[in-house]
Amino acid sequence: MTALDTLLLISAITVGVALLAGNWRVGGWLVTILYALQGAALLMMSGLGYSTLTVVQSSFSIEVLSEQLLWRFDALSWFFALITIGAGLFSSWFASGEWGERYRDNGGSLRLFHGALALNVFTMLVLLASGDLLTLFIGWELVSWASFLIMALAGGKAFGYAMRYISYAFAGAMALLGGLLLIYAEVGSFDFQSLKEAAPQMQASTLWLLVVLLTSGFGVKMAILPFHLWQAKAYAQTPGPGAAFLGAISSRMGLFAFIVVVVQLIGISRLVEMEIPFTFLDAQDLLAWIAVFTIIIPTYIALRQHDARRLLAWHGVGQTGYMLLGIVIANDLGSAGGLMHVFNYASYQAMLFMVVVAVIHRTGTSDLNKLGGLFTRMPLSYLAMLIGIIGLAGLPPMNGFVSKWLIYRSLIVDGSPLLFLGAVIGTLGTILSVYKLIHNIFLGQLRVEHVAVREAPLSMVIPMMALAVIVFVTGYFPGLVLDWTSAVQASIGIPVLAHHLGGVSMKGGLDMIWIVSVLLIGFGFGTLVFFLGGRSRRVHQLDNYAGGHFLTAETRYHYSDNFYPGLMHLIGPWYRNSFEWLERGVISAVDTLSTAMQGLYRNAHPSYLLLAAVVFALSWVIV
Amino acid sequence: MHFLELLVELLLMPILAFVIGLAMVLMMRRIGARIQRRVGPPVLQPIYDIIKLYSKDTQISHGLMHEIGIIMAVGGYIAAETLLPVPGLDGLADKGGAVTLAYMLMIPALGMALGVGQCANPNGSIGISRALTAMLAYDIPFILVIFGASYVYGTTNLAEMISIQQQQGVSSWGIVQMPLLALTALLILPAIMGKHPFEIYVAPAEIATGPMVEMSGKFMGGLFVMQCFQLYTAGVIFTTLFLGGGVYWITFLPKIFLVVAIPMSVAYLFPRYRTEDVLRLMWKWPMLLGLIGLAVVMK
Amino acid sequence: MNELDKIPVRQEISVAQGSVKRSNPLANVFDELVRFCQSRSMFMLHYCTGCGAIELPPAMTSRFDMERLGIQPMVTPRQADILLITGYVSVKTLKRIILTYEQMPAPKYVIGICSCTVNGGMYWQSYATAKVLKEYLPVDIYIAGCMPRPEAVISGLRDLMGDIKSGSASNWKRYFQNYDHYLGNQQKLFDEDWQTPTDIIAEAEHYGLITDQTLGEHTALLQKHQQPLEALEFSLGEKREKIRGENQ
Numbered sequence A: 001m002t003a004l005d006t007l008l009l010i011s012a013i014t015v016g017v018a019l020l021a022g023n024w025r026v027g028g029w030l031v032t033i034l035y036a037l038q039g040a041a042l043l044m045m046s047g048l049g050y051s052t053l054t055v056v057q058s059s060f061s062i063e064v065l066s067e068q069l070l071w072r073f074d075a076l077s078w079f080f081a082l083i084t085i086g087a088g089l090f091s092s093w094f095a096s097g098e099w100g101e102r103y104r105d106n107g108g109s110l111r112l113f114h115g116a117l118a119l120n121v122f123t124m125l126v127l128l129a130s131g132d133l134l135t136l137f138i139g140w141e142l143v144s145w146a147s148f149l150i151m152a153l154a155g156g157k158a159f160g161y162a163m164r165y166i167s168y169a170f171a172g173a174m175a176l177l178g179g180l181l182l183i184y185a186e187v188g189s190f191d192f193q194s195l196k197e198a199a200p201q202m203q204a205s206t207l208w209l210l211v212v213l214l215t216s217g218f219g220v221k222m223a224i225l226p227f228h229l230w231q232a233k234a235y236a237q238t239p240g241p242g243a244a245f246l247g248a249i250s251s252r253m254g255l256f257a258f259i260v261v262v263v264q265l266i267g268i269s270r271l272v273e274m275e276i277p278f279t280f281l282d283a284q285d286l287l288a289w290i291a292v293f294t295i296i297i298p299t300y301i302a303l304r305q306h307d308a309r310r311l312l313a314w315h316g317v318g319q320t321g322y323m324l325l326g327i328v329i330a331n332d333l334g335s336a337g338g339l340m341h342v343f344n345y346a347s348y349q350a351m352l353f354m355v356v357v358a359v360i361h362r363t364g365t366s367d368l369n370k371l372g373g374l375f376t377r378m379p380l381s382y383l384a385m386l387i388g389i390i391g392l393a394g395l396p397p398m399n400g401f402v403s404k405w406l407i408y409r410s411l412i413v414d415g416s417p418l419l420f421l422g423a424v425i426g427t428l429g430t431i432l433s434v435y436k437l438i439h440n441i442f443l444g445q446l447r448v449e450h451v452a453v454r455e456a457p458l459s460m461v462i463p464m465m466a467l468a469v470i471v472f473v474t475g476y477f478p479g480l481v482l483d484w485t486s487a488v489q490a491s492i493g494i495p496v497l498a499h500h501l502g503g504v505s506m507k508g509g510l511d512m513i514w515i516v517s518v519l520l521i522g523f524g525f526g527t528l529v530f531f532l533g534g535r536s537r538r539v540h541q542l543d544n545y546a547g548g549h550f551l552t553a554e555t556r557y558h559y560s561d562n563f564y565p566g567l568m569h570l571i572g573p574w575y576r577n578s579f580e581w582l583e584r585g586v587i588s589a590v591d592t593l594s595t596a597m598q599g600l601y602r603n604a605h606p607s608y609l610l611l612a613a614v615v616f617a618l619s620w621v622i623v
Numbered sequence B: 001m002h003f004l005e006l007l008v009e010l011l012l013m014p015i016l017a018f019v020i021g022l023a024m025v026l027m028m029r030r031i032g033a034r035i036q037r038r039v040g041p042p043v044l045q046p047i048y049d050i051i052k053l054y055s056k057d058t059q060i061s062h063g064l065m066h067e068i069g070i071i072m073a074v075g076g077y078i079a080a081e082t083l084l085p086v087p088g089l090d091g092l093a094d095k096g097g098a099v100t101l102a103y104m105l106m107i108p109a110l111g112m113a114l115g116v117g118q119c120a121n122p123n124g125s126i127g128i129s130r131a132l133t134a135m136l137a138y139d140i141p142f143i144l145v146i147f148g149a150s151y152v153y154g155t156t157n158l159a160e161m162i163s164i165q166q167q168q169g170v171s172s173w174g175i176v177q178m179p180l181l182a183l184t185a186l187l188i189l190p191a192i193m194g195k196h197p198f199e200i201y202v203a204p205a206e207i208a209t210g211p212m213v214e215m216s217g218k219f220m221g222g223l224f225v226m227q228c229f230q231l232y233t234a235g236v237i238f239t240t241l242f243l244g245g246g247v248y249w250i251t252f253l254p255k256i257f258l259v260v261a262i263p264m265s266v267a268y269l270f271p272r273y274r275t276e277d278v279l280r281l282m283w284k285w286p287m288l289l290g291l292i293g294l295a296v297v298m299k
Numbered sequence C: 001m002n003e004l005d006k007i008p009v010r011q012e013i014s015v016a017q018g019s020v021k022r023s024n025p026l027a028n029v030f031d032e033l034v035r036f037c038q039s040r041s042m043f044m045l046h047y048c049t050g051c052g053a054i055e056l057p058p059a060m061t062s063r064f065d066m067e068r069l070g071i072q073p074m075v076t077p078r079q080a081d082i083l084l085i086t087g088y089v090s091v092k093t094l095k096r097i098i099l100t101y102e103q104m105p106a107p108k109y110v111i112g113i114c115s116c117t118v119n120g121g122m123y124w125q126s127y128a129t130a131k132v133l134k135e136y137l138p139v140d141i142y143i144a145g146c147m148p149r150p151e152a153v154i155s156g157l158r159d160l161m162g163d164i165k166s167g168s169a170s171n172w173k174r175y176f177q178n179y180d181h182y183l184g185n186q187q188k189l190f191d192e193d194w195q196t197p198t199d200i201i202a203e204a205e206h207y208g209l210i211t212d213q214t215l216g217e218h219t220a221l222l223q224k225h226q227q228p229l230e231a232l233e234f235s236l237g238e239k240r241e242k243i244r245g246e247n248q
């Protein structure tokens, strides 16, 4: 039995245990321990992450259509699996304590929750292990259904959003299937290697079709423009830590598949050759621009949200753009940045979702207009959120800065000012939006109804703090993660980034050990300067200059709603919901079509049609 | 020993920055006074102010984050100064270049924003919301400038930029190589320094000095110290990118004072812009100039 | 009208409480320097009531230029050293003035400009005007006149500077040390449930300025009506705190 077999076996056992024991008091902890075991199994393969091992095969395989279906791990899979299992571990830990009890008391099924979470991890591992295009597709479908399951758990509205997701996912799967069939027709095999060999000889028109089909197939999962609508609402409605898990890693599967098929097999150099007629652009530029708009538009949608979870979920969509951008640029800096951003983003996004869930757990709301001043009540959660938002905004000293720095630097090296500008506009929007997030929840006036609020229970705080440590340490010593991304770069055939423990070794490089140390010492001196002054006296929050007025607690003296009026005054009219509009247009078109065909099929629902089509296509391919 | 030398440099750089910053604050107030036909404050006025603020008997704090915010604001700048190469002192310029510096400079702003948030005063929060919006306004042209300079010099390392300009003489200075970008930077400089006419976020009469509304004593003193650093940083960055930096203080100092003096002399001539007008203005002219400038330098 | 003996006399206090320890380490070492800087850097909150305010713009702008003396306008009490009361004070306004004064960080100085602040001036017979400002706040300098010219204002400010430099401008301590007296006068005017957001007694305690005259019958009355205003402390556990409004 290879290490990969062990990993998949433990993962499958986790699903079983979660479904059997999920409702028990210790069930959650059992599952959490099993995740830790998965992590241990993954560490047995850690050679993959340091380029000492190239591939770990699974001994399990089936023969279909004279094709050998293979499962194996390489550096890329290992890197993504690490994040997946980490996200699973911390989410399940978070869910095992008080949160789970509350969830069960409110009528939720913990068994289903843990089961769905474990199933997600398992299916993702299967997808990550895929060794050829067919297994990739199978893994892809499994992951889609597993995500649907966890999204739909909350019922009601969440079910609607999950349905919306699954409709998108079907459309994506159809595109993907089309792409795979095209490959089969061209190459005559689902093997990775034969596609890689055939790609350079493919005709430009075929390649175009292929890239469009595959990118939209994978793009749906990544929620890149114009497929971004489903994600934020669906993630925001997922119960508690489930949202943290999905937000951290789930849509990265699209990125993984994109890297495998488009970057590794077809190759970015091939994309550069594909000129778009009548423009200066080629396919690479097109993808980069899609990435940049995926950064900008969702980030500025996030800026308008007043629900903490939705705000975070929209940022999740936006951050995908950075990863895609870095990977599409595909030089040593960019791809390292894009890959590192997957890790960094997962670490702080999971943490931020956890903080918000903890706040909901204590106060019952995530509405940014109904919170405030919780800093004194939940200081540890505040600390976690502070570290998280510094990461999300990409400021030093957190890890988010390093990955964004790599991406910026790659754009400078690449000489693409407009892409750079787009990336920075996204970052600035993020800063505005995350300040609003932390200000409206933790700063400002503490409301009367929240006076008795306490810090979240330890079962919630410990995973948050652990993630906070990861965010800080990998920002201090980015070399830890850059080791892994270098291994990935080597395995997918991109130039490897020269790095050291503190960052990038190049002319005009970056050394985070120095930067962070100097920053910390600077804070130390800042403290000295601060304590030069006299002893300070803490005053009550209502002892506040209000133009000579006496405030009482009944006065809501907290500035939260419409936080950026000046900005919105200018850019408000630019929000036109044109994508929503487009989506509605497509839906009604499909609706009309299906109504017309109703007599024929006696069924009006477009997704059932799509389902039937998929099943048909699958059976045709496999049998 | 090399390490000791570096240590001395790192200590010296913030101190120098502070002292020069004090002089800049004085110059700024004097210019303002002269434009209004006043005499202006005495030479040591900035020091009097800071000592007075630190020695207040009552120091009103609104909680831990209020204090940490000020520490971050001052400490962040102290750290950022070590990334700014000045004559004889390179500090950590080779550990992180212009991009790193641009993001390091957001740490003090973030610290101040968090500190103000903890004060629970809506005037403060309104001020921060305006300040962040203004940051969004001027950072977009600013990033074009940073990009253009990095492209022209082929590096993001500030120390290298200086040595390139020093070795090849005035004709290689940024202001000759990319005059449009220099103009862009000059246009956004008052906004970066938060001075007239872009000081809507402090708006004394309307929102009671915005972010500073609850800052008293040493808290305000910290912000005064931060202002010194802020002016100095703005001057040095501009000089490094466009005016050839400096090998000797004697040539370097006039340049940085000139850079700070120019926007200050023009500042009082304009009435204050509203937030959305700041955005509109910044996204129109400097942006346009910056894009044209970039197109020119990149051919 | 108040009887004369009820008004606290300045010397008594400075003798009894002359050696109040300054909390500031810097202030202990460089007392001289600090006092000099304090005198040369005065931020004033021009609380512009009444007519006298109109004399401040000329005092600040090019003709007389207060900034020469290091005097600058500031808009929030948190940063102000001097509170300028520039004219008659109606009862409603006085409430705001007291609120504002209490929010200023010590050392703080009050300047009454205009005769109306001295004794009510031409509003003596008005039912709505507080006549003698120093009954409610410790006034450092009066600048009389109806209204005083900018020269007078500046000369008054220079007097204050001299006082600060010599260390004799410590009237602000009297507010803490005789809080009961001032509060009594305020209660007489406003009502017995008069309360400000600033907890003066706690502040006096924090800075060691409590005397036997700080607390008295009026502060007892205040504490009866007052809802406690303690700073919000961190809490990780069950600890409950009272803030105003909790019992509503």
Ligand code: SF4
Binding pocket: C050, C051, C052, C086, C087, C088, C113, C114, C115, C116, C117, C121, C122, C145, C146, C147
């Ligand atoms: S003293 Fe004269 S000028 Fe001053 S407030 Fe009274 S009436 Fe007005």
